[in-house]
Amino acid sequence: MKTTRYSASRQKACQSCSNAKAKCDRKAEICSRCATRGLSCVYPSSTPVVAQNTTYTAGEAEINSQPSTSKNISIDTIFPDLSSTASVCSHPQDDANVANPSNPPLDFSNLELVCPINADDINMRWMRSYIPLPEQIPKAYSTATMTFIRRVLKSYSAVVVRSRGIPPFIHPLEMTVKSASPLATCLSLVRICDNLLPGSDEAVAGVLMREMQYLYMQRTTYDDMTLLSAFQAYLIYSMVLLFQLGRVTDSFLRQAVIALQEFACSSSRQGLLCLAEQIPARPKWEAWIVTEAKRRTLYTMYLFDSVLSAQDGLPVYLGTELRGLFAPGSKTLWHAQSRQDWETVYNRHLADWGGKGFQIDELWPITAADDDAEVVQRRTRMDRWLENLDEFGIVIYAVTSSTHGD
Template identity: 95%
Template structure:
């Protein structure tokens, strides 16, 4: 007899429905409530699967997590995390995370034809520029209000994950439909232990997250492009949860983790940040656009988080000029398209509206003296068109750049 997905648990509802005390119809793959909300439909496992430890073959600094001696002897990790192992990675937990994809042909994330139009190595070295700046670097003068705004927005992204209220807006829901999303699905399940922590358990919980981060970093050379993107996004979420939810504001591990995070971002970016079709310009595959848009949004989120950490440490913050030429966050209708046909229709209109040249992130940066009056007017007209159809992520990016650089 075939084993069902519910055989390992006596719970009659998935975790999100159980937390919300809502009725769960327990449909195959994903229940209706989780499908409509884009939630990770996860059922607890009674027999956790433990992944084997691996060795670090990369040449970068290894992230070492030492035992936490300050953990209370009266608190066990089983009390905090009853269904997951505390001694190794939990990446091999069963993957039930999915979203509804009604009326669509199967998603195919192979042969995406992507290109990286920037020098990705500059992303990897960004952490160093705060200590050894280059002459061509442009400082950003964030006001206290702007830094506070960024902190609160990023904190809300980590809270969304911790409280299982959906996914942060730099993750596309359809990423969760493929097996390569395993690191991300595990992350969205694991960080829920940070909600309603038991008194004195924060050190133990932080240790669990840090060990998972170390595992992701050690495995980085084994990932394909989609899994690498998932690992990068998961590492970013873990880092923000440590900082915003667990209060690891001055933790040396987090500063070391930023180096690893930027290396993951660099490796993912090398695999492509732009669809080849977008350079022609023609309409790319839906899957290709999903991947590149998610990568760019994740990059922008990481850069903002890096700015928060630099401001926290009293270090200068510099404009991410290495990202020049990348597209700004895409439109709300493209990002939230529910079917391939809907997305293709919207993208065809997008090609007409932008006459083959999409709005780029550097068009939100300071206006230089090299632009004449006509070019300034054209730039502001393009910005107005871009603002017409933004989701909350795009609005946040505009708010930060506008308050920092002006119009």
């Protein structure tokens, strides 16, 4: 029979943008709006891919061990409407949080990054809880501070599970590059944790853990951008397991922390600071996006590690290995919508800070060796830093201030 004229869809937007009555730029693989919100970007008569089809060999380390309870359960039988559930989600967020389709494509190659710290110390952090070094400085979180950290991290996991956006350690423009596929898969996959069917927790946890195992086994094959994407995805999976699926006593999470620190170490080795910032000069926008996202992800991982350590009754230590890294950048830099806007703001940033940005260790305890002039200067710099923080910077300040004082 002859097909009718309108048998094929003439829809000019993906399903998510169409339902939200939003403009769709129809980029290859995933449009900017879906990338920013972590939605499944599908068109009529298409089916989204939820996760990679992976196989595993025997003899892997414990972090790669296969979960036993859900190995043979098909996720499609539990969540047949996964794609449609997310695509009809409405997001009241301001459009300023979406990558601007009119901007020219960003180039994340040849970024000229450096690592100003010893990244290997990050990799060994988990061991310091069992074999502390003499120079380690313990952190005594109050019950209120620990509750605050837990609730903030829980909100980060809830945001992605409910498809309401992305956590503030992920830059929206990261999602516009193909190498962000581990993160894009993560933001799609964790939605299966929303409105769980009774008795499906084990199966869902097994799906997430298998994806984590896949990322861990592939980590040595990733380039810098894909490694950052995998690091962020692995952190989100870990937080979802703890805060959304309640895997409080699961030994897998303890192994996941070790794997997280391996991801953090490998990603940090590729650079945590723009070379231009050491001059100081204005770096490429892309370079700043990557290093700022790396540092924010690193700080989030440290908060998550603190939660698990405190939960297990282990001591929590100050992350002195991060000394010299920049504290979270300003709200206007992080949310800049074009290269021109960002460069204008960064030029002002250089003038304000005189070439020496605010560092994370300036939020740590004031030592007895600091004289009055140094203390005054430090507080002046802190006040300037506080003037233009986004929600992530406020969290870091709240935690450090309540722990170490002013």
